[in-house]
Amino acid sequence: MGKLLEVVDLEKRFEMHILNEKQIEALRQVSFEVDEGEIVGLTGKTGSGKSTLMKCLYRTYRANSGRILYHAEDARAIDLASASEHEVLRLRKTEITYCSQFLQVIPRVPAIDVVASALVARGARLDEARLLTRECFERLSLPKELWDAYPATFSGGEQQRVNIARAIISRPRFLLVDEPTASLDLKTKDGVIDMLIDLKNSSTSIVLITHDEHTLTRMADRSLHLENGRLKEVVYA
């Protein structure tokens, strides 16, 4: 299997100009690699920089220095830390998906269309997209009466599953997922894990943040431990 991602000496600090130039060091000299079809877990205490790292990979945060080389489908190596915004937007549309810890959706869109639109944006027809979405909801055992309701009114676990469905429905090449199982019971949790492993088996690479031992041992091929913004050790599962 080839390399998908090579992170080299990534550094991130937050400079707050409106708080007397206060600086917060978030990531220091972070280097690691992700192979194609590999699941890499990120662990560490709250505030250790896991989400910051993930957001840097997705370019929601701008890294201060270092490289994030991503080997795209067309075999080009693109540095996500310095690529043009249009390039990043194109990759987000076609290959890289980020699944945040909490569902963030445009208001007044029914759950089914929240998920289907992820496929439509990639060129699918709306009716086909809705069909696939229904199957996905079925597998995630999301109650049927919620499918055409607005997710803003859902419980935490229900929102979580809509969020997962939206992230995986398009079968991205690279998935960044933050706490996918945090508010789920054990059975539902295993359902989500099974779907993510399915995705990996069709050669999707996943970077996973979780505090949950069960999720980590079932999913991760390898895990990276962060402490105060530094990578401490590489643990093979």
Place this chain on the structure above:
Amino acid sequence: MMEDNWLLRVRNLTKIFGEITPDVCERTGPKFSSNICPKTGAVVACSNISFDLYPGEVLGVVGESGSGKSTLVQMLYFDQPTTSGEAWFRSVEDGETNIFDLSNQRKRYMRNHLMGMVYQNPRDGLNFRFSSGGNIAEKLLMAGVFHVGNIRVRATNLLNHTEVPVKRMDESPARFSGGMQQRVQISKAIANNPPLLLLDEVTSGLDVSVQAKVLDLIRSLQEEMGISMIVVSHDLGVIRMLTDRTMVLKHGQIVEQGLTDQILQDPQHGYTQLLVSSLL
């Protein structure tokens, strides 16, 4: 390469009200906390604005009142002459001629066929002496549609789409509510299926539920028709909901630009940090 796939390319667009001196742009801007030249009193509304807009892309422009947001889109729509700067439009003379150098006839052609504009105040975009249907017809006539039956059908479809009661299409928009006027204005702006739509503070001054309807409409139009848009707003909520990329303007200059989620979650410039931290 994709780096060249722009629909609209803008370089060093500048607008100065008052005396134009060579280094007026260097004496104004965020560094000086003012867009007024200390020597001549000239006002620099837009200072060297450059960006590329891609097909189907939605670009947000944020900034406080007086930052130059509206002036920027008004220049692009030829409502205001520019002081200096260039812009190219992909399908106009193969994207090789500065659109500000075009003849008035060609500029009119661009307005009528390639662009739509929605102003903050419906009175700027609609003629209140005409009916709503008449306003849409006006835009279609300009775009070369002369068959009255076809115009009527198109106007009906547009008003349906924007949820304006078709029964009232022969009434003047003056008798409509603010939200309805705005939706008529949007119908008019998109009547000619333009590849580029300019939206200037379209939801300001509307109440929340009406604002939501107008935003839903704009979003669905964008998804269905893949129109490129420039969305000018001081409201970061609107920017977050509609745009892929954002430029932050202050005192006529771009202080920061980036992916919209990056601007909102990891703003780099002090002014953007202030804007974002002021968000309720």
